[in-house]
Amino acid sequence: MAMNRIQFQAGLSLPAFLAQFGTDEQCADALEVSRWPQGFCCPGCGNANYYLLKAGKHKNFQCKYCRLQTSLIAGTLFQSTHLALSIWFLAIYLISQAKTGLSALDLKRQLGVSYPTVWLIQQKLMQAMIERDAQYTLRGVVQADDA
Secondary structure, three states: OOOOOOOOOOOOOHHHHHHHHOOHHHHHHHHHHHHOOOOOOOOOOOOOOEEEEEOOOOEEEEEOOOOOEEEOOOOOOOOOOOOOHHHHHHHHHHHHHOOOOOOHHHHHHHHOOOHHHHHHHHHHHHHHHHHHHOOOOOOOOOOOOOO
């Protein structure tokens, strides 16, 4: 019987996760690289030149060409959040590591936030996963485990 390579992936330990994403600044840097791998690109005109504005908790970029202002979290599932990015990233980590699912109550305890907040986090993350999965069509031989 062949070993399931997916099931035995190394993954990321909690200490390694916290070392990489333990602060809001680390999470903001990771989000910026994820959104703009080649550097900021204006969503309005595509120009790469910008002014960096500091208004509020998150970076704001203003295009030097068209003057459009864009927040780091605008257009993401973090848009309009008052919650620290490090809490969001930890929620994503915890949910993604729980093979059998993670209840809102358990996630509330682990994150130290209110139940309505954690419920909203779960709803937004599930919607993002649904939208991402809708882009793919399975083809060929598809294997599924007992979950």
